[in-house]
Amino acid sequence: MMRLQLPRAGRSGYGAPAVGAGLALLVLLPLFGASRYWLVLGMQVWVLAAYAYSYQLLFGRAGMLSFGHAVYFGLGAFAAAHALNSRALAAMGLPVEMIPLIGMLAGLGAAVVFGFPSTRRAGTPFAMVTLGIGELVAACFLMFPGFFGGEAGISTNRAALGGWVAANYGAADRAYVLIALWALALGAMALWIARTPLGLLARATRDNAARLAFCGIEPSAVRFRLMLVAGALAGAAGALSTLLNEIVSVESVSLAMSANVLLMTVVGGPAHAFGPLLGALTLTLMQSVLSRFTHAWVFYYGLMFILTVLFAPNGLTGIVSDVLRNARQLGAGGMARRYGAPVAAALLAGLLAIGTIEIAFFRDEGIGAARVFPAWGAAGLSLGCLAALLWLRRSLRGLA
Amino acid sequence: MTRKFDRRHVLAGLGGSLALPALGARGWAQSPSVKIAQLEILSGGFALLGESNARAVEIGVEEFNARPGQAVKLEVQLFDSKGSAQEAQTIFSQVADQGVRYVTGGGTSAVVGSLIDAIGRYNERNPGKEILYLNHQAIDPDFTNARCSYWHFRFDPHVLMRMDALTTFLAVDKSVKQVFLINQDYAFGHQVQNGAKEQLATKRRDIKIVGEELHPIGRVKDFSPFVAKIKASGADTIITGNFGSDLVLLIRAANDAGLDVKFYTYYANALGAPTALGEAGVGRTRLVTGMDLNALNPRMQWIHKRLREKYPKIELFHAAYFDMIDMLGAAFRKAGSTDPRAVAKALEGLTIEGISGEITMRAEDHQMLAPLFVQTFGAADGVAIKKGIEGTNFGFRTEGRFKASETIQPHSCVMKRPG
Amino acid sequence: MDFIFPAALNAISYGLLLFMLAAGLTLVFSLMGVMNFAHASLYMLGAYFAYSIARQAGFWVGLVAAPLLVAGLGMLIERHVLRHLHARGHIPELLFTFGLVLVIEEIVKLVWGLGAVDYRVPPELRGTLFEAFGTRFPMHKGFVILVALASLGAIWWLIARTRTGLVVRAALANPAMVESLGHDVGRIFTLVFGLGAGLAGIAGAVGGAVLVTEPAMAAHLGTIIFVIVVVGGLGSIKGAFIASLLIGGLESVLIAIDVRLSDLLMPLKGLSSGLDAVLALKASQLAPILPYLLMVAVLVFRPRGLFGEREV
Incomplete structure (x- = not known):
């Protein structure tokens, strides 16, 4: 059984400042003269980490194994791209810092629609329905080129909107700080939700749903609410990916993107506060660095996932x-x-x-x-x- | 030519992740050659296409560098874009960091489009460090029309230019009366379908389009329902842009059902289609291509032989790689420089002798005009069909030849030129 | 009519192929509660094994040997991995089989290459079985129907008519009781898993030759067979049968009827541009999403599936 591990930082005297200082260093990476490539890799880690934190809320806390999480991530990403390209929003003076909120709303909306049919059941049926919904949305992709931009996807420019703090975020170092801070905020939100009554109830639905129902709390209602939160967070993470890549295409809603978040969360550690971050780091390094040395990197990655499932159920952080x-x-x-x-x-x-x-x-x-x-x-x-x-x-x- | 997938680095790379920060700068400095970053899809569903592109460019560059008196050598760095627009962005940032000024690559228009956009933004934000995108494969007409960019050059005739050649050839064949269009349900398939309809309407008013089908790309396992429908429609000719397994399965289902029609295709010479066609495709499968393998000039011969030696599984089916390399070399000479700004200027309007005939880079939209060929499937005899492909005894006989000047299509590009 | 009849036969042929996969999956699920994500990967391995063997020893040897190999592989996986994971609940099992999908696909690409391999039915199956309504019905499609019926018949006989089958059925109903009666339930699990894998192997050896043998073949069928198992009702072989034919036929029917949604829902036209985009779609373009719509609808309105005995 997986245990809920709250951040250890609070328990030992020097942990919290150390962790805080470490994260601050990560956020301020551009100050150390990192080149554009490493900044982009770093941003990728942050985006994926934010995405994985939203997934950890479902899988790590409530045991809800979703195979369609990319639906929320992808719809958030598309909404953000449309917002960045929208003249009306630009005219209203929407600052680029608020774009993730648009993604969050989109993710939330998607969760309201798709969350209901999927959260009625837990366990294997939940996994199957999410898989079905994931395929459904991905299959719709090419049918509605109006919204999804067809095969080429939707291109955008993160410097199209002005910002509150910086004039614009076109340069990689500024974008890095924006994305890192937002990702940290989203991760912190996910961890905080896990400690609220909703998060604790979610844990209870995983461990003993029958007893929860007996106490007068409908487990499917708890799952639905958790799905809303996770969907919103994933949507915001998707919006961050739009800011990073300045293009959204079919892969954002694809099954591969759903699989990625599952792999990251499991490899990083489904129950640990730093699991998603470590999982995102591992995936990014394998995908972008290891892949330059070998064609077989996906094989190694899959093997690593299997070994983690078999021998290290608490992941790398474990x-x-x-x-x-x-x-x-x-x-x-x-x-x-x-x-x-x-x-x-x-x-x-x-x-x-x-x-x-x-x-x-x-x-x-x-x-x-x-x-x-x-x-x-x-x-x-x-x-x-x-x-x-x-x-x-x-x-x-x-x-x- | 150094290659990214150097197996020697594997153990070191895995063991020494500590050395990662150093990787960025490895091996680029102080080489007299011009570096080109090539992004191909080397994993996932399109991997075979990516592999073919990578190998052919490798051999093409080898041939280019081996020419006597070649002052500027090319050096290709290969990257796996994994078919992902996002991943392409990451690789691009790495390439830009390392000061590479030329990027090329094929694959899906999602990847190519994202690179063209990224380069446009990069060049805007980093004047003096401009990068050029050399497109050898993505044939979406948009890239040289509505989405045209000064920093993008396309060395491959786009969908409508190819369709023009195909329909011109088809219009001569009086036995064609009823045409069925079956295509993949995405941008390229739609372009083929619409292009065919528009062009047939002007060239042969008597031809009737008896059916149009769009099917999901790469997902149909059994085409027999479509074939039954085609049969019921009474069509005598099919026009399709299908490629890979979508084409293979369509042809197989047609053979099984005894459907006796002519196929006009874009990609019947690649990725498993010739193998699937076999005897049943002889005389009735046609395609439009930029590569006339039957001309077999010395350069083609050299490349073909080298490919056979080094990568026996890779076919020589696409001309744009070699035209791209040649044009680039010619532009270096004309500009007397390898600076992308000078080279871009030199490329505009440049006319040279390409691998299959005279080619011109149109200045207004950066679309290359190249000869096109319509070919018919048949048994290789060493005369009309010089080479069997994919290990079969079948190849394509060249029946229609279009000079570059005969493939011109109008464009709607409003080019934003720098400074 | 002239193309409904061949379309129906095509649907049956394809549907039975799907059923060979779905039957094994649902059998394993009802006994062990394991949704084997890698089931379609075993199907793919069946096709590739059969291809390799066929090149050396001919199609018919491959047809027999490849499923046996796949069944053996399945039994090894059950015996040495899944059994140990079982103690930790279903989620780790699901995760493990999910990882297997990834790894098997990569292995296939490494060993057999990235493109499709030339695996075809032998010449003796290439002819035409009969001609009706102006369309030929190819012999290999009849062969798929034959193999599917034969192997499913054999499974039915094994489970319904033999002593081993009796123990299997008992283990389905009450494993603890069967255990205490002195039967080795672990071995039954291994056997059933091997059986399911073997069925997938046969489906692969046949399907690979009739359709196309390529690294993406598992991904194409993987989710469809899940849909079938859920729509039919988890654990119900009968449900899986009906659902297989339904989903196999759906595509053919949708392609055959040439309507746009706007023809059916005229009054809704022009309400909004988004809706118009939906209405402009042809029925055949909906084919890929309909199975998933069906699955979601079933789970919402009839959670136990069409023929399931228990709720999913």
Whole structure:
């Protein structure tokens, strides 16, 4: 069972300031002369993190496994694009800082419409309905080019509207600060909602819906309200993505976008306050950096997801907090003795597996490692990988 | 030519994520060659197309650089846009950071459109660092009409130019009386459908459009209901812009049902269609293309042979890559510089000999005028059909030839020129 | 009439193919409560295995061997992974099978390439079965119907008429009781999962040859079979059967009838531009979204599905 872990920061004396300072540093990344590329990657992390926080509210708190969350994200993104392009809103003097509110409204509206049929049930049926609704909206996409802009999507310009604080947000560093602050606010909102009565009731619907119903509270009503909140937050995150990319296209409402948020939340840690942020960071790095080195990055990402589901139900943040807790108890030497062998075995097995895959599948391209190693190299590496796995198993036994 | 998917870096890359900040600057500095960032869809549903584009450009650049006396060499950096407009933005920001001034790539108009827009905004916000987009594949007429941009050059005849060649050829065939239009339900499919209707109405008033179908792209598993409908309509000819599995399945269903019609297509020479056509497609499947493989001039021969050696699975089916490379080289010479502003000016109105004939870059809308060919499917005999494609013994016989000057279509571009 | 009849036969052929998938999925679901997301991926593996085997040993060997391989793979997955996850509830199981979808698709791309492979029915199945109303009905479509009926008949016989089937049915109703009677329920689970996977494998070996064998084939069918299982009623084989034919036929029918929504809803025309965009659509353009509309409608108005015994 997943536990609700509230931010640890409040509990130890120096935690909160440290976390605050860390986040402040992240927000002020542009001050350290980060190039445009790293700013864009950073913005991507923030947008995805905001999106994942809204999803964590559903999945992490209420156990609602949605396969159609991109509906809210995407509709928010489209609404924001239309708002940025709208002459009427520009004439009214709508500042660009408020664009995420438009996305939020769109997400909320979508949640009112689609939330009702989907939240009537929990568990597997909920997953199926959200999948169906996700496909439905994605399939509608090309049918209504008027709103969705057809295959090419809708292009916009974030500097089209003026701002309150800055004159405009065309430059990457200014946009970065805007997006980072909004994402932080959305994340904080999601975490705050989790601690309100609604959030606690949501947890109760997951753990024991029958008892909740017995106490006179309709679980589906709780789920519906939670869906409204999550939809609104996802819509705002979608609007942030519009500000970042200045284009919205079919992928924003696609099944892949729904899958992404699920993968991020699970990999990052469905119950931890920093799970979504870490999940977003991992996905962005794999998608944008790792993908430059290997065609098989999606495979590695999927594998990582499966391993997380199997062995680390609390995600990467779960691993980190376990390690930190143990480190406090054991000290550096104890940690090395205890985890040295399994970690080394796991790393070795991972590297050998990657080597095997790269040689086995990219040999015919005749470049890089594939050319250095002969064909039987793959066989040798895979044997080595097997040995490393056996070693890992033995060392894990020693651990238990 | 350095390549991004260098397997040697994999282990280092995975182990050394600490070194990430250094990656940005790796290997770009102080090379005398001109760098071109190529964004193709190398993962997901369009990956085969992206792979073909990447390989063909790679070989084309190899051939270009190997020419004697080539002062300026090209260097292509390949990126995976994953078919995502968002991802394309990220890659673009990286490319811009590294000071690359030329971007190319094919794939969906969503990706290409987002890049053209991004480059427009970037050039506006960063004067003196302008970047050019060299479009070798996205043939949405909008890109050189309503959405035209000074920084975008298209080296591939767009949908309506191709349709013009196709319908001109079709109009000569008096046996065509009833035409059925079946297309994918998205921008390109709509353009093919509307273009066919408008052009047939002016060229052959007696031809009747007996049916129009738009079906969801990539989702139809069985085309037999459509084929039954086509059969019931009494059509003798089908015009379709379908490609990939949508074309393969349509042709298969037509063969199964014994539908005896002529197919006029855009993409019957690529991505599995020739394999699916087989014997049943002989003599009745036509396509419009910019690549006349049967001309087999020395350059084509060299590229074809090199592709066969290096990437036997990749077909030579598209001319725009090579015309793009040639035009760029010619523009460098004409401008005496590789600065994008000078090169853009030099490209306008430039006329050279391309891979399949004389080509001209129209200055008003940056649409290249290139020869087009209408070809018919048949058995490769080494004479009329020089090469079998996709490992089959079938290829395309060239029956209609249109010079660049015969493919001109009007445009509505109001070009915003800098300064 | 002249194209309704062949359209109906096409619908039956496609519907039965869908049913082979939906039957396995619903069987596994009713026994184990697991919605196997990777079911369509097993279908895809069936097609690719059959393709590889067919190249070496011929189509017919592939048709038999590929489903067996897929069934074996399914049993391994159940025995070594799903069983351990079961203790943690359904969500981790769902997540795991979801991850499998991703990984299997990538493996297929790595091993067999990004494009479609040339997997076709053998020459002896390429002819015309019969000709009616001016349209030929191809033999391979008849073959799909035959294989579907045969394999489903075999499953029915196995479950309804054999001793093993008796234990399976008992385990469906009351696993604890069956366990205490000395039967190994774990083995039954493995067996049923293997059976479902095997059905998907057969569907793949046949469907891949008749339709197209490509890395996207799992994604195309994956959500449709979920729709079928939900619309038919979770756990109801009969419901899955009806829903398969319904959804398989829906597309053909919508393509056959040539109406626009505006023809049906004339009075609504001109109320708003958004509505007009909807009304301008042709019935056939609605085909891809209708299954999902149907699913949402069923879940709202009849949550147990058409033939489900219990609410979903």
